[in-house]
Amino acid sequence: MLGMTEVMPKGSNAQLPAEVAAVRVVLRWQLLPGTPDVDVSALLLTAQGRVREDADFVFYNQPRHPTGLVRHRAKARRPGEASDTLDVDLDRLPGWVDRLVLGASVGDGQDFAAVGGLQLLLFDIAGGPGAAALTRFDLFDVRGCAALLCGELYRRSGGWKFRAIGHRYPSGLGGLAQDFGVTVDDEEPVAAQEPALPPLPTTPPPPSVEQLLPEPAGFSLPPQGPRFLRP
Incomplete structure (x- = not known):
């Protein structure tokens, strides 16, 4: 079992223990x-x-890197708390991977202002259930954005370090x-449209009954007219 969790302020760096192969x-x-989710x-x-x-x-629509070394896990929900998780095999990542940027996002039209208690934690996968986190970064001041650059894992002197960043992206995950x-x-895909129909020919309206049946001389209609003549 590893020691106590290192609580990291924004902008700080932490060296991961050399024995940690996957986080x-x-x-x-x-x-x-x-x-919001x-x-x-x-x-x-x-x-x-x-x-x-x-x-x-690697994100919700592409949950696994082609190497299989970075992969999304199912979300977890407990009373009053939820989490989303990635597993990263640090020691097996190919040499071209210099660092991993870790992000967070909410859906379109939503904002982190409604998200409380947001934290990014790193665990040693080999530590097993109940092991303390290696690091914890509490993300404050996240109003007005739909995505966050939470931090990054990066190579340094043959090992791996974590940097707490907390940069806001009002433009969202994209x-x-x-x-x-x-x-x-x-x-957005444009829906196929049916060809417009040619306009219907215009025809004059049919003559009214009054036009077809002129009034006889000396005969006056009541104010509303005969009921059978008007609907």
Whole structure:
């Protein structure tokens, strides 16, 4: 069992223990009425700070990297709490992976202002159930954005470190992904339209009964006219 959890302020860095081969990244938040659903994501970046291809973006619609070394787990919900999780096999990642950016997002039209108690935690997968987290980063001041760059795991001197960032993205998950080279298609598919029908020919209205049947001389109609003449 590893020691106490290191609580990290924004902008700080932590060295992961050398014996940690794989980490579990847990995004946790309070589950209250009206709280939007939250999703964790990861981008595998080269030393140039970019993905090599769109498949290097692991998120809810692409839950597993082609290598199988970064993968989404099912969400967990407990009374008053929910979490979303990624597993990362750090020691098996190919050499071109210089760092992993860890993100969080809510759905379209929603905001982190309604999300309370947001935390990003790292666990040693080998620690087993009940093991303390390696690090914990509490994310404050997250109003006015639909996505967050929570932090990053990066290589340093043959090991791995974690940096607590907490950068807001009002442009949402698409804006976060685009900043690191992911191609995001914002265009909505256009529905096929049937060809327009030619306009119907216009015809003059049929003559009224009064026009067809002129009044006899000296005969006056009542104010509303005969009932059988008007509907």
